[in-house]
Amino acid sequence: MQTLPVADRFAYSNLGTDTTIHRRKTRPxxxxxxxxxxxxxxxxxxxxxxxxxxxxxxxxxxxxxxxxxxxxxxxxxxxxxxxxxxxxxxxxxxxxxxxxxxxxxxxxxxxxxxxxxxxxxxxxxxxxxxxxxxxxxxxxxxxxxxxxxxxxxxxxxxxxxxxxxxxxxxxxxxxxxxxxxxxxxxxxxxxxxxxxxxxxxxxxxxxxxxxxxxxxxxxxxxxxxxxxxxxxxxxxxxxxxxxxxxxxxxxxxxxxxxxxxxxxxxxxxxxxxxxxxxxxxxxxxxxxxxxxxxxxxxxxxxLGLRKTMVEYVACPSCGRTLFNLEEVLHQVREATKHLTGLDIAVMGCIVNGPGEMADADYGYVGKTPGYISLYRGRDEIERVPEAEGVAKLIALIKADDRWVDP
Known part of the structure; x- marks a missing residue:
């Protein structure tokens, strides 16, 4: 596989295979x-x-x-x-x-x-x-x-x-x-x-x-x-x-x-x-x-070079989406944006949701009309009414001792 031009003392990532950014070596x-x-x-x-x-x-x-x-x-x-x-x-x-x-x-x-x-x-x-x-x-x-x-x-x-x-x-x-x-x-x-x-x-x-x-x-x-x-x-x-x-x-x-x-x-x-x-x-x-x-x-x-806020993963929405994705993402963001170091996924349906959010700490996924499933990593924790989804997500984060008050 062809690689990008490199300087003598540091290397670019190999196209398509290396997901790590190799920073040029510098003096402090x-x-x-x-x-x-x-x-x-x-x-x-x-x-x-x-x-x-x-x-x-x-x-x-x-x-x-x-x-x-x-x-x-x-x-x-x-x-x-x-x-x-x-x-x-x-x-x-x-x-x-x-x-x-x-x-x-x-x-x-x-x-x-x-x-x-x-x-x-x-x-x-x-x-x-x-x-x-x-x-x-x-x-x-x-x-x-x-x-x-x-x-x-x-x-x-x-x-x-x-x-x-x-x-x-x-x-x-x-x-x-x-x-x-x-x-x-x-x-x-x-x-x-x-x-x-x-x-x-x-x-x-x-x-x-x-x-x-x-x-x-x-x-x-x-x-x-x-x-x-x-x-x-x-x-x-x-x-x-x-x-x-x-x-x-x-x-x-x-x-x-x-x-x-x-x-x-x-x-x-x-x-x-x-x-x-x-x-x-x-x-x-x-x-x-x-x-x-x-x-x-x-x-x-x-780029994964610093983690100073929550990383939100959200699908773009489609005909399979089972709730107002834009509104729910906004609600989740407003409730959790003060946290640091977490990955939170908000996915509209079960088709791609669990797979696409596999690396997230927590997931909020539409499974059936009116209900959402909460995930910790790859594991489904509970299915709750959509109206309780954000509150239950916060409770889950608190239960894991990863919550701090704003």
Missing amino acids: VAIGSVIIGGNNPVVVQSMINEDTLDIDGAVAGIRRLHEIGCEIVRVTVPSMAHARALAEIKQKLIDTYQIVPLVADVHHNGMKIALEVAKHVDKVRINPGLYVFEKPKPDRTEYTPTEFAEIGEQIRDMLEPLVVSLRNQNKAMRIGVNHGSLAERMLFTYGDTPEGMVESALECIRICQSFDFHNLVVSMKASRVPVMLAAYRLLAQRMDKAGMDYPIHLGVTEAGDGEYGRIKSTAGIATLLAEGIGDTLRVSLTEAPEKEIPVCYSILQS
Whole structure:
């Protein structure tokens, strides 16, 4: 059987036979109390949209995200004042809530800002395409190897203070390459391509390695899913070939909002996770940041990478269905959605029900009009009137000591 292309140090699942996701082997990188990579679960991130100068608003935004499961929170620091405000934000979190792992975005050539913010956060995210401004030359025919190397040395000199500061504080950096903001020489040499994105990241990684700094996470974000997929796959292959075991941050940037934004993000992120690529993720929606977290966990749960909620198995309904399946599924979900680690099946009839729900912890199956059968695993426990079905399901879960009150 033909297998998918593989990077040297990890393998995709063999088509049709292996149901296990084989994650790429990466080094653990600490972001405060949260570890990205290694054998740790895939980490969920998001970003507040409050102005960092609004101390109370920023603290409230960080807390809202953290309370619903966001494990690392990012903030933006466009000025020195914003960087200094992070000291107050961090202290207020400690005083009124708890320590939350924080990441700061430094989007442009602002080394003083980056050095200040590095004192107050656990990770600094930089975009290597924005660190040396190269004005396009209309008559340029090439970048000579000497020119290319000289600009690389400029970037190395510019990044050195930040790299050394983060290294000495045992903090982390995300090398966040964006498809839409590649440096001029990368665009000229490689075009607006995944190759240019990967070369930009590898250059920055090598700079960090030259200062013996390895607390790195790398991302290859693009707004088009095929570009994002190609860039991340190439990054994983190139890093593995070079012996670089750095964790990867996944995301489709500027995915939009609503159903399409969620589908677009899932198409990119879930595809790579299924191939073993990815150690942390953010779903970027043009909505309140809190709306991103359920999508992240749904992606991870559907792939079996994390189990943070009930997994519901339900048939699509057909002419054999013996009750209002949509309504009953809603009732079961509302009664049990606060639980974690359970699989609950709601099946409309006996034809496929027991077989399709064989791996579920509990089953709710229509057998005869007006009655449903409750299952524990593969075993039928009792047949009860449909009106009592949800209450009896809850009683069964309680009897097994797997119930917790909402």
